[in-house]
Amino acid sequence: MKKNQGKKAALIALSSVLTATVMAGCSSDSAKEGGTAPQSGTSSSTSEYPRAFSYWVELDGDSAISMKSFSENAAYKEMEKITGTKVDFKHPTGGGTQVLEQFNLMVASRNLTDVIQTNWFNVARGPQNAIDEGTIIRLNDLIDKHAPNFKKYLAEHPEVASMIKTDKGDIYAFPFIRGDNKIKVYYGPVIRKDWLDKLGLEAPTTINEWEKVLVAFRDKDPNGNGKNDEIPFLLEVSTVRNDLLNAMIGAWGILDKFYQKDGKIYYGEMQPEFKDFLTTMQRWYKDGLIDKDFAAVDGKLKDAKTSNNQLGVLYGFSSGTIGKFTDLMKDTVPGFKMAALPHPTLREGDTPAAGMISPTYPGEHSVAITTAAKEPEKIVKWLDYAYGPEGHMLFNFGIKGQSYDIVNGKPAYTDTIKSDPNKLTFKQAQAQYMRSHYGGPFVQDVESFLQQMKYQEQFDSLEIWSKAKNQLQLPLMTLTADESKKLASIMNDINTFSDEMIVKFIMGTEPIDNFPQYVDKLKKFGIEEAIKIQQTAFDRYSKR
Structure with missing residues (x-):
C-alpha cells in the first residue's frame, strides 16, 4: 500500500513539474497578443506573415551538439529576416517516451503551442481524432487560399496529396517529403x-x-x-x-x-x-x-x-x-x-x-496547426515558404556563400559543412545551417543527401540496397x-x-x-x- 502511495505521489510530482514546464513553454501569449516586438519585419496586422508564434518540436541530437534551440539555426534566423516572424521554439526534454509523455500532457492540459511537429500517425487515436477533438485544425481550405507553393506541389504530385489526407479527406499537417527515390534507401x-x-x-x-x-x-x-x-x-x-x-x-x-x-x-x-x-x-x-x-x-x-x-x-x-x-x-x-x-x-x-525503403511521405516531422493559433492563415503562409524555390534552398542547403555555393549549376556544400573547423560531423555541421540533416515541413533535396557521401562504397550501397521488390x-x-x-x-x-x-x-x-x-x-x-x-x-x- 505504501509502495502504491509512493508511486502515486511520484506521478503527481512528475505531472506538476511537467505541467509547469509545458505552461512555461507554451506561455507565448504575450508574444501573440502584444509583448516584445520582433527584431525585424512589420506588425502582424499588416504583414502577410505572423508577428510571432510558438512551435513545439524535438531538438534532434545533431542540433543539440551546437545549440540549445532552433532559434540559433541559420535557416530560421534567415526566415525571421525574410518574414519578420519571431518563432518561439519549445523543445521537449529527454527523448523517446519522455517526449511522448510531454506531448500527451500538453494536449491533455490544452496548453497548446501554435504549431506542433511530430509523427501524427503515432499520436493516440490518430490525426483525424486530433482534428475532431479540437487539438489541431483542418488545413484544406487554408492551403487552398494561403499556400500557393504547397498547393502547386500537391497538384503536381497527387499521390502525395492522397498520402497526407485522412479517410475523411482532411489534410492535417504540412509534411516532410522525400523528393527523390534515391533518398528512400x-x-x-x-x-x-x-x-x-x-x-x-x-x-x-x-x-x-x-x-x-x-x-x-x-x-x-x-x-x-x-x-x-x-x-x-x-x-x-x-x-x-x-x-x-x-x-x-x-x-x-x-x-x-x-x-x-x-x-x-x-x-x-x-x-x-x-x-x-x-x-x-x-x-x-x-x-x-x-x-x-x-x-x-x-x-x-x-x-x-x-x-x-x-x-x-x-x-x-x-x-x-x-x-x-x-x-x-x-x-x-x-x-x-x-x-x-x-x-x-x-x-x-x-x-x-x-x-x-522509406515512403515518400514517412509521416514523421509533420507540422500541424493547433486550435490555439490566433492567425492560422498567416502561419500557413509562413510554412508554405519552405515549399517554394527560395525556401527549398534555405531548408536543404542553408545560406548561400556560407554553407553552400552553386557549382556547375548545382548547390554544393562548402568546407564549412564538409570540413568543420570544430570537428563536427557532416550532419552536425549541417544542423547549424539547415534542416535537411533531420527533417521538417519541406521537400528534401536529393543533393542534400548524396553530398553526405565521400566514398564510392557509399554510392554503391544505394544501388545495391535498392534491388528489392x-x-x-x-x-x-x-x-x-x-x-x-x-x-x-x-x-x-x-x-x-x-x-x-x-x-x-x-x-x-x-x-x-x-x-x-x-x-x-x-x-x-x-x-x-x-x-x-x-x-x-x-x-x-x-x-x-
Missing part, C-alpha cells in the same frame, strides 16, 4: 570487404552463402591478431521487428509484422516462414555466428565492437556506418574497407522480397479513433510479448518446437482482430 547489410578479400571469399547473396562467410569469419582470424575474437554477425532484433528497416526477414519472403500480398493483410510472426527464420537464427547463435550480446546491444556497444576491429557483418547506414567507420578506421587498420551487401535471399538468383510493405494508413485505440491496445501487449519471446527463441532458451504455442498466444492477445483492423484500413486507403 539508406540502410542495409554491411560487410568488412577487406576481410572477404583476405580470405578469398565472394560477397554472399543467399542465406547459405552468408552462413559460409560467417563461419570463415569465426574460424580464420580475418582481423589478423591471432585471437579468436571476431564477431561474425551482429543481429539486432529491433531492426528485424521494424516496419521500415526490415533487416534480414525479407529473405524468407515475409515481413515481421503486418504486410500485404495481393491486397490481403498478413502478420509475419504467425507464418511458417517466421519459424524458419527463427530456426536459422537459433542455429547461428548456437554456433557462435551471432554476437552473444545481440539482445542488449546499443549504439555505443555497436560502435565499440566495430571500431575494435571485431565485427564482420552488421546492418547499418550508407553515411552513419560505411562513411563513419571508414573515416574512423582507415588510418588505424591498413586496408580497412566496408561495403554493402545485397539483401539476402533463400535461392540464388532471386530478387529480395523486401529491404529497407518492396511490394509487401503497407502504406501509411489512417485509422478511425476506435480502430486506433483498439489496435494500440492489442499491439502493446503483443510487442511486449514478442520482443521477449523472439530473443528466447534465438538464444535457445525457448525451444523452436514451441512456435505453435507462440502463435496461439498471439491469437489470445487479439492478433486476428488486429489483422481485420489493418485490412479495413488498407481497403479504405486503396479506394482513395
Whole structure:
C-alpha cells in the first residue's frame, strides 16, 4: 500500500513539474497578443506573415551538439529576416517516451503551442481524432487560399496529396517529403570487404552463402591478431521487428509484422516462414555466428565492437556506418574497407522480397496547426515558404556563400559543412545551417543527401540496397479513433510479448518446437482482430 502511495505521489510530482514546464513553454501569449516586438519585419496586422508564434518540436541530437534551440539555426534566423516572424521554439526534454509523455500532457492540459511537429500517425487515436477533438485544425481550405507553393506541389504530385489526407479527406499537417527515390534507401547489410578479400571469399547473396562467410569469419582470424575474437554477425532484433528497416526477414519472403500480398493483410510472426527464420537464427547463435550480446546491444556497444576491429557483418547506414567507420578506421587498420551487401535471399538468383525503403511521405516531422493559433492563415503562409524555390534552398542547403555555393549549376556544400573547423560531423555541421540533416515541413533535396557521401562504397550501397521488390510493405494508413485505440491496445501487449519471446527463441532458451504455442498466444492477445483492423484500413486507403 505504501509502495502504491509512493508511486502515486511520484506521478503527481512528475505531472506538476511537467505541467509547469509545458505552461512555461507554451506561455507565448504575450508574444501573440502584444509583448516584445520582433527584431525585424512589420506588425502582424499588416504583414502577410505572423508577428510571432510558438512551435513545439524535438531538438534532434545533431542540433543539440551546437545549440540549445532552433532559434540559433541559420535557416530560421534567415526566415525571421525574410518574414519578420519571431518563432518561439519549445523543445521537449529527454527523448523517446519522455517526449511522448510531454506531448500527451500538453494536449491533455490544452496548453497548446501554435504549431506542433511530430509523427501524427503515432499520436493516440490518430490525426483525424486530433482534428475532431479540437487539438489541431483542418488545413484544406487554408492551403487552398494561403499556400500557393504547397498547393502547386500537391497538384503536381497527387499521390502525395492522397498520402497526407485522412479517410475523411482532411489534410492535417504540412509534411516532410522525400523528393527523390534515391533518398528512400539508406540502410542495409554491411560487410568488412577487406576481410572477404583476405580470405578469398565472394560477397554472399543467399542465406547459405552468408552462413559460409560467417563461419570463415569465426574460424580464420580475418582481423589478423591471432585471437579468436571476431564477431561474425551482429543481429539486432529491433531492426528485424521494424516496419521500415526490415533487416534480414525479407529473405524468407515475409515481413515481421503486418504486410500485404495481393491486397490481403498478413502478420509475419504467425507464418511458417517466421519459424524458419527463427530456426536459422537459433542455429547461428548456437554456433557462435551471432554476437552473444545481440539482445542488449546499443549504439555505443555497436560502435565499440566495430571500431575494435571485431565485427564482420552488421546492418547499418550508407553515411552513419560505411562513411563513419571508414573515416574512423582507415588510418588505424591498413586496408580497412566496408561495403554493402545485397539483401539476402533463400535461392540464388532471386530478387529480395523486401529491404529497407522509406515512403515518400514517412509521416514523421509533420507540422500541424493547433486550435490555439490566433492567425492560422498567416502561419500557413509562413510554412508554405519552405515549399517554394527560395525556401527549398534555405531548408536543404542553408545560406548561400556560407554553407553552400552553386557549382556547375548545382548547390554544393562548402568546407564549412564538409570540413568543420570544430570537428563536427557532416550532419552536425549541417544542423547549424539547415534542416535537411533531420527533417521538417519541406521537400528534401536529393543533393542534400548524396553530398553526405565521400566514398564510392557509399554510392554503391544505394544501388545495391535498392534491388528489392518492396511490394509487401503497407502504406501509411489512417485509422478511425476506435480502430486506433483498439489496435494500440492489442499491439502493446503483443510487442511486449514478442520482443521477449523472439530473443528466447534465438538464444535457445525457448525451444523452436514451441512456435505453435507462440502463435496461439498471439491469437489470445487479439492478433486476428488486429489483422481485420489493418485490412479495413488498407481497403479504405486503396479506394482513395
